[in-house]
Amino acid sequence: MAEIDRIDRKILKCLQEDGRIATVDLAEKVGLSPTSTSERMKRLQREGYIAGFGARLDPHRLGLELLVFVEVSLDKTTPDVFEKFAAAVRRAPEVLECHMVAGGFDYLVKTRVADMAAYRRFLGEILLALPGVKETRTYAVMEEVKSDGILPV
Structure with missing residues (x-):
């Protein structure tokens, strides 16, 4: 995989901020022609720097008010159980x-649900029913301080 240069990093930064930016506008921001910018974008996608495009949805508008993180400990830590x-x-x-982590538990799970009753259903019907789950600890988010998900490039 080729290294990325300063221009590639500018392209990636701009695309993180606005994935729908027109190639002409992006080219102007990074100081290249639209053709060169388009070629770089295709290369960045082909090489896996750009994993995909999508819309960031407002969870509150969708009725998903409660953000929850859950520590999950498994009954055994064997490759088969993992x-x-x-x-x-x-x-x-x-x-x-869902992330496998090092430390006092095995996985950290992130979910978003309507409310605490919906979380209780998720916990009982989905999470605790997953293979190997021995124990969970729940952390309900009181305030989202930063959630823009933009990587420093």
């Missing part, structure tokens, strides 16, 4: 993110 848990969590649309 694999089964990971496969099952990938099929759970309620799970926004």
Whole structure:
């Protein structure tokens, strides 16, 4: 994979801020022709720097008011149990993110639901039913301080 230069980084930064920016406008911002900018964007996609495009939705407008992080501990820490848990969590649309972590528990799960009653249903019907789950600890978010998800490039 080729290294990226200063212009590539500018392109990536601009695209993170506005994924729908017109190529002509992007070219102007980074100081290249539209053709060169388009070629660089295609290369950045092909090489995996740009993983995809999508819209950031407002969860509150969609009635998903409660953001929750959950520590998950498994009953065994074997490759087979890890694999089964990971496969099952990938099929759970309620799970926004899931990360295997080092430390006092095995996975950190992020979910967003309507309210505490909806979270209780998610916990009982989805999360605790995942293979190998021994114990969970829940952290309801009181305030989102920063959630723009923009990587420093």
